[in-house]
Amino acid sequence: MTSGDLGNALAEAEEEVANIATALGENTLSLFFRLEKRDGTPKDQLSSIKKFLEELQHKREERMKEFCDIQSQIIQLHEALRCSVVDEQIVDDKNLTTKRLRELKLVLQGLQRDKKRNPIFVPVYLSVYDLHPINGSIYWLGLGLYHSGIQAVHGIKYEFGGHDSPSTGIFKGKPRECPGLMFRKSILIVRTDLGPHEVHKFMEELSKRYMRTSYNLIIKNCNYFCNDVSLRLT
Known part of the structure; x- marks a missing residue:
């Protein structure tokens, strides 16, 4: 891999790290560059950022599973209660923050209470x-x-x-x-x-x-x- 290829690969990895970190609402990006990226050759930097990227990708997958599980329950309850799912309750893969997760959990809890109060048979x-x-x-x-x-x-x-x-x-x-x-x-x-x-x-x-x-x-x-x-x- 030429130095130009290394530079392009490093830039692409940095961009993906930035996108995932933003979606997760993580403040790990600046910490990574401060501690890891400063030293070493471009090849070493690429190896380090790829490991960091894999960790973030795994974290995103696990977070997405949480979101999808909650959204599935929300959709089921909306169907049971004969009402429509609004856009604010749809999972957006660009917003997987813990704050957003808490908001959807509150929506789910509210629907669960509604179903208990007004069951439809x-x-x-x-x-x-x-x-x-x-x-x-x-x-x-x-x-x-x-x-x-x-x-x-x-x-x-x-x-x-x-x-x-x-x-x-x-x-x-x-x-x-x-x-x-x-x-x-x-x-x-x-x-x-x-x-x-x-x-x-x-x-x-x-x-x-x-x-x-x-x-x-x-x-x-x-x-x-x-x-x-x-x-x-x-």
Whole structure:
């Protein structure tokens, strides 16, 4: 690397350090140049600033994770409370200061209090399908062969089925639709105050308990799944 290349690389590293330090609200930049950059060859200076830059980049990544986690919770609560996220609550990667982080935490705490005071509940239905045409004759006797799913949880239907592959048996679909089966009826079973993101996260966690290979026609079938989900959503 020529002296010109070293100079350019050093200038680019200095600029990135300055940008990250500004975004984090850190006062480490002048300290670094005072203690580290004064001595040594350009190559030594570049090596030192790269190490310092890596530390700042790691710190920015960790700070960004904090911001994104809080923003995700804010968005979920806004959806649950039926209100819009304003620009002031959107994460800006150029402003990752601890002051800004405290401001968003206060917003989150306020929304959490609002949800506790004014919970909004949405209906959850059991979607029932005929597994066999014979149901048309024996339905009125209280008998039949049926498949079921949790319907209209924020416009999404969740079902459970079995297969030999070792993946989750929970799958999503459109309400009142199931390939190869005839829709019978919907039954209101519970109401939940969980928002769309909360329901999605809940199903992701539940998916580990409902692997395709764990399906059992008698003791762990689609109806067992629907009953379990309805109890957990309340």
